[in-house]
Amino acid sequence: MSASAGAIAFAGLVMKELRQVRSDPRILPLLVVAPLVQLVVLAYAANLDVATARVLVVDQDGSAEAREIAQRLPNTGSFEIWSTTDDPRRIDDALNRGDADVALTLPKGLGRTLGHGRPATVQLTVDGSDSTAASIALGAAGGLTQRLSREWSLVPSLPIASEAATQRTPVELVSRVLYNPDLRSRIFMVPGVLAMVLLVVTMIATSMAIVREKELGTLEQLVVTPISRTVLLAGKLVPFLLFGLVDSVVVLLVTRYWFEVPFVGSVAFLFANLAPYLASTLGLGLLVSTVSRTQQQAMMTALFLVMMPMLYLSGFVFPVESMPAVVRPLTEIVPLRHFLVILRGVMLKGAGLTALWPSVVKLWLIGLVTFAAAVALFQKRAR
Amino acid sequence: MNVGTVAVKELRQVMRDPRTMLVILGMPALLLLFYGYVLSFDVKHVGLAVLDRDHTPQSRSLVETLCSQEYFDLIEELKAESEVLPTLVSGRATLVLVIPHGFGQDTTTGQAPALQALIDGSNATMAETAQDYAEAFVASHGARLETLRAAEPVPPPLSMRFHVLYNPDLSSTRFLLPGLMGFILMITCTVATALSVVRERETGTMEQLSVSPLSPWEIVAGKAIPYGALAMVAAGLVMGVARFAFGLRVAGDPAFLVFLLALFVAGAQGLGLLISTITSSQQVAFQVATYATMLPTLLLSGFIFPIRSMPVALQALTTIVPARYFIVALRGVVLKGVGPDVLWPQVLALVVFTSVTLGLSVVRLRRVRL
Numbered sequence: 063m064s065a066s067a068g069a070i071a072f073a074g075l076v077m078k079e080l081r082q083v084r085s086d087p088r089i090l091p092l093l094v095v096a097p098l099v100q101l102v103v104l105a106y107a108a109n110l111d112v113a114t115a116r117v118l119v120v121d122q123d124g125s126a127e128a129r130e131i132a133q134r135l136p137n138t139g140s141f142e143i144w145s146t147t148d149d150p151r152r153i154d155d156a157l158n159r160g161d162a163d164v165a166l167t168l169p170k171g172l173g174r175t176l177g178h179g180r181p182a183t184v185q186l187t188v189d190g191s192d193s194t195a196a197s198i199a200l201g202a203a204g205g206l207t208q209r210l211s212r213e214w215s216l217v218p219s220l221p222i223a224s225e226a227a228t229q230r231t232p233v234e235l236v237s238r239v240l241y242n243p244d245l246r247s248r249i250f251m252v253p254g255v256l257a258m259v260l261l262v263v264t265m266i267a268t269s270m271a272i273v274r275e276k277e278l279g280t281l282e283q284l285v286v287t288p289i290s291r292t293v294l295l296a297g298k299l300v301p302f303l304l305f306g307l308v309d310s311v312v313v314l315l316v317t318r319y320w321f322e323v324p325f326v327g328s329v330a331f332l333f334a335n336l337a338p339y340l341a342s343t344l345g346l347g348l349l350v351s352t353v354s355r356t357q358q359q360a361m362m363t364a365l366f367l368v369m370m371p372m373l374y375l376s377g378f379v380f381p382v383e384s385m386p387a388v389v390r391p392l393t394e395i396v397p398l399r400h401f402l403v404i405l406r407g408v409m410l411k412g413a414g415l416t417a418l419w420p421s422v423v424k425l426w427l428i429g430l431v432t433f434a435a436a437v438a439l440f441q442k443r444a445r
Numbered sequence: 446m447n448v449g450t451v452a453v454k455e456l457r458q459v460m461r462d463p464r465t466m467l468v469i470l471g472m473p474a475l476l477l478l479f480y481g482y483v484l485s486f487d488v489k490h491v492g493l494a495v496l497d498r499d500h501t502p503q504s505r506s507l508v509e510t511l512c513s514q515e516y517f518d519l520i521e522e523l524k525a526e527s528e529v530l531p532t533l534v535s536g537r538a539t540l541v542l543v544i545p546h547g548f549g550q551d552t553t554t555g556q557a558p559a560l561q562a563l564i565d566g567s568n569a570t571m572a573e574t575a576q577d578y579a580e581a582f583v584a585s586h587g588a589r590l591e592t593l594r595a596a597e598p599v600p601p602p603l604s605m606r607f608h609v610l611y612n613p614d615l616s617s618t619r620f621l622l623p624g625l626m627g628f629i630l631m632i633t634c635t636v637a638t639a640l641s642v643v644r645e646r647e648t649g650t651m652e653q654l655s656v657s658p659l660s661p662w663e664i665v666a667g668k669a670i671p672y673g674a675l676a677m678v679a680a681g682l683v684m685g686v687a688r689f690a691f692g693l694r695v696a697g698d699p700a701f702l703v704f705l706l707a708l709f710v711a712g713a714q715g716l717g718l719l720i721s722t723i724t725s726s727q728q729v730a731f732q733v734a735t736y737a738t739m740l741p742t743l744l745l746s747g748f749i750f751p752i753r754s755m756p757v758a759l760q761a762l763t764t765i766v767p768a769r770y771f772i773v774a775l776r777g778v779v780l781k782g783v784g785p786d787v788l789w790p791q792v793l794a795l796v797v798f799t800s801v802t803l804g805l806s807v808v809r810l811r812r813v814r815l
Contacts, residue, residue: 106759107744110486110570113753131603157610158783160773176602183604190612191780192620194486194570195751200607201577207605208584214602235560235583237576240533242566250568361731365739374483379749381571383490386482403536410567417535 071289075297079271097259097309104255105321108379110247112192115199116144118162120153125173131184131210132166140202157189164188164199176214241326241410252323253405254378256313257398260336261343261372264306266364268347272298273360276351291441299344306340326412335404335422338429342397345432352439372398397432400425447659451667455641459671469637469675473629474682480625481691486617488574489515494538496523501549507560510586511542516578533565540564540575552590611696611780622693623775624748626683627768630706631713631742634676636734638717642668643730646721661810665803669714676710677703696782705778708795709771713738715802716767722809742768770794 119132135141144162145152156162167185175182186203190196242249275281284294310333317323346368354360374380375389376398382390393399400421407413407421415422459466493511497504512519520538523529532538543561551558562579566572612619645651654664684702687693695702717734724730744750745759746768752760763769774791777783785792 103740103744103759106756107750109750109754111751111754113751158777158781158787160777179602181602181604183606185606185608187608187610189781190609190615191776192751193612193615193617194620196609196612196615197574197577200609201581203605203607205580207603211603235562235580237562237564237579239564239566239572239576242569242572245566245569245573247569361735365735374480380484380486381488381568383492384485384487389483406567407534407536411534411536411565413534413536417531420535 068290068293072293072297072300075289075294076300079297079301082271097263097313100259100262101255101313101316104258105248105252105317108248108251108255110194110251110379112195112198114140114142115163115195116161117141118144118153118156118165119146120148120150120165120167121146122148122150122170123168123172124148127173127176127214128168131168131206134206134210135166135203138202138206140198153187157187160189162189163192163195164203166203248321249323249410250406251379252317252321253409254402256310256317257339257376257401257405258373258378259309259313260306260340261369261398263309264302264340264343265347265350265368266361267305268299268302268344269350269354269360269364270357271302272348272351273354273357277356295348295437295440299348302347303340303344306343307336310336323409325409327408328412328414331414332405332408335401335408335425338426339397339401341429341433342425345429345434345436348436348440349432352436352443372396375399376402378402394424395428397425397428400428447663448666448670451654451659451664452670455668456671456674459641459675466675469633469672470679470682473626473633473679474686476629477622477625477683477686478690481618481622481686484618484621484625486570486621488571488578490518491516491540491571491575491578492520492536492538493517494521494523494529494532494541495519496526496529496541496543498546499544499548503549503552504544507544507548507583507586508542511579511582517582529563533563536565538565539568539571540579542579618691619693619780620776621749622687622691623779624746624772626680626687627709627746627772627775628742628748629683630676630680630710631738631768631771632735633679634672634710634713635717635720635738636731637676638668638672638714639720639724639730639734640717640727641672642718642721643724643727646725647727655810661807665718665807665810668718669711669803673707673710673714676714677707680706680710693779695779697778698784701784702775702778705771705774705792705795708792708799709767712767712795712799712802715799715806718806719802719809722806741766745769746772748772767795767798770798 114136117132117135119135121128121132132143132146136143141164145156150167153165153167157165165187167187169182169184172182172184184207186200188196188199239245272281275284285291289297314325318325347364350360350363350368354363372378375382375385375393375396377393378398382393382399385393403421404413404418404425407418411417459469495508497508508519511517517540521532523532523541526543529541529543532541541563543563545558545560548558548560550556560583562576564572564576609615642651645654659667684695688695716737720733720737721730724733742748745752745763745766747763748768752763752769755763770791774788774795777788777791
C-alpha cells in the first residue's frame, strides 16, 4: 500500500471512529460529561484544608486571664468557639457526639495562680480520630500558649517578670512559604484533576471502544481489510488523542481562570511532556483491551487494576514519601506519579527541564515502553 | 418458607461459581490489606536540605536533632545560596534550613540567633506539617540549650497539657480505615448484588422466577440473604485484617458494630437490587453501580476529604450519600467506643436508606413483572 493510500485509509478510519463516538450513547458522556463533572466535583470536594476546630471552653475560673485565653483562640485562625460552659462533664459528651473537636479546660484558681506569679497549667482535650485536624489544633494551641507566656511574663505586676523579661526565646525559626503562601490545598489538587481526566478519556474510552468492536466482531472485519495494522491502530488511537488534547486545553483554562490556580512555568514544556503521559495511558488502554474479551471485563480491569492503583499510588492525594518502604519503589512505575511531579512543578513552581529532568526521563521511558509493549501485543493478538 | 428456597438456590448458584465467591469474600479484605498500608496522611520523611553557613558543632547538632526521627530525611547539604531555589523547584527537598554564620557562637553566648526555613508550599498539608515539625524540633533544641546554660531554668508562666482522645498516636491510618471499609463494602455489595440479578435477567431465568408463585418480596429477600451472609463474612474478614494487620481494636460494643454492618450491607444490597431493576445488561448495571457508589463514596462521604471544608452546596449533596452516615457511625463505634445513644441519627439515616432502596426495588420488581 502506498503512502497516500495509507493516509486516505487513516483519515477514513479517524472519521469512522469519530462518527462512532457520536453514535454511541455511552462513550460521549464518558468523553464530555465525565471530565467536567470530575473537574468540578474533584476541585470543590477534594479539599484537604482542615476546617477550624470547634472548641468547647470549660471555664471553671471566670477570671480575666481565663477569658483572655479563650478569646485569643479564634485569633489563631485554627479555632472557633462552639460553646462555653463551666461543667467539665460536658467534655466527653461533646467530643463523643462530634459536636466539638477540642475542649479547653481553664481550671479554678487559674487567674489567682497567674496573679501570684506562679506557673499555671490549662488542659486541652483533643478528639484525635482525625489525626490531621488534631495535629493542627495541637500545634496552634501550643503556639498560643507560648505567645501568651511570653506576653504575660513581660507584665510588671507579675513577680517573675524581672527574670523572664530578660529571657528571650533561645532559638528562633523564621519560616517562609514559597509557591503557595496561603497554603491552599486546592492549588495542589486541581492540577492533578487534569491528569485524572486525561486518564479516563484516553485509557478507559480507548479500551472500551476497541473491545466494543471486538464484541461486535467488526474488529476482525477491519483486520482482514488491506489496511495495515499500524494505520488501523493509529486510526483507533488518534481520535482519543484529539479528545484528550481538547480536554486538556479546556481543563487547563478552567483551572487557570475559574479556580485561579497560577500557571508559572512554560506551557510548551508542559505540552511536550503530555506526549509520553498520553503514550502511557493510550498504551494501557490498548493493553486492557487486548486482555479483555467483553466491555465489562475491560471496565473492571481498567477500574481496579489501572485506575485505583493510579489514584492511590501516584501521590495524587496521599504523599508517596509516607508510604511504607516496600510500596515506594512500586510507585516508580506509575506514570501518573511522574506526570504529577512535572505538572505541579511547571504550574506552581515554574520548574523546567533542569529541575524536573529525573521525572521527565522516567516518564518518557515508561510512556515509550508501555506504548511499544501494547502495540506489539495488540499486533500479535490481531494476527 | 419460599424465601428459604430462593436463598438456597442462590447460595447453590454462588457456590457453583467459586471464582465469584472468592472475589466477594476475599476481595474486600485484600483491598483493605493493600490500601490500608498505602493510605496515610501522616507526613514523614520530609525532604530536608541544609545550607549551613556556620559549620560549627552547634549547627551540626541542630541538624542531627532535626533528622533524629523519621520526620525529616537529610537529602542534601547545600554549598551556596544559589542552590536553595533549584532544590525546592525540583522537589528534591520540601524544606531548606538556612543556618546563619555565627549561629554556634550566638547559642553559646545566649543571643537568640534566627534560623531561616524556606518551605515548598505547593502541597499545603505537607508544608504546614513540615513547618510545625521544624518549629517543634527547633524549640526543643533551644530548650535543651537553655537548660544547659541556665543554672536554674525559669518555668513559663502558662503551660498547656494535651490530652488526645480516641487516637493517642494521631495515626491517620486509624482514621482512614473505617472509611476504607465503608468504601470497599459499599462497592463490592452493590456491584455483586446488581450483577447477580441482571445475570438472571440476561439468561432469562428471572422470568421463570417471576412467573412462579413467589412474591416480589420473597424474590428480593431470597436474593439478598445469601449475598448478605457472604458480605457479612467478608466484613468479618475486613475487621480481622484491620485488627491484626493494623492493630485497630474495636472500642465499642461488638454487637452494635455487627448491627451497623448488617444494616449497611442490607442497604448496599438494596441499592444493587434497585440498579438491577432499572438496567438491562450486566455491563450497564456494572457501570451504573460503580458510578453510583465509587465516586460519591470516595469524594462526598468524608472518607478522605473533610465535609466541613466543602462549599455549602456540596455539603448538602453529601446528606444523600449513605456511606457518610456509615463512616461516622463506624468511626464512632471503633475509635470512640460510643453506642446508639450518640449514633442514633446515623442509624436512623441508614434505616431510611435501607428501607427506601429495598422498598423501591420490590415496587420496581412488581412492575417489571406486570
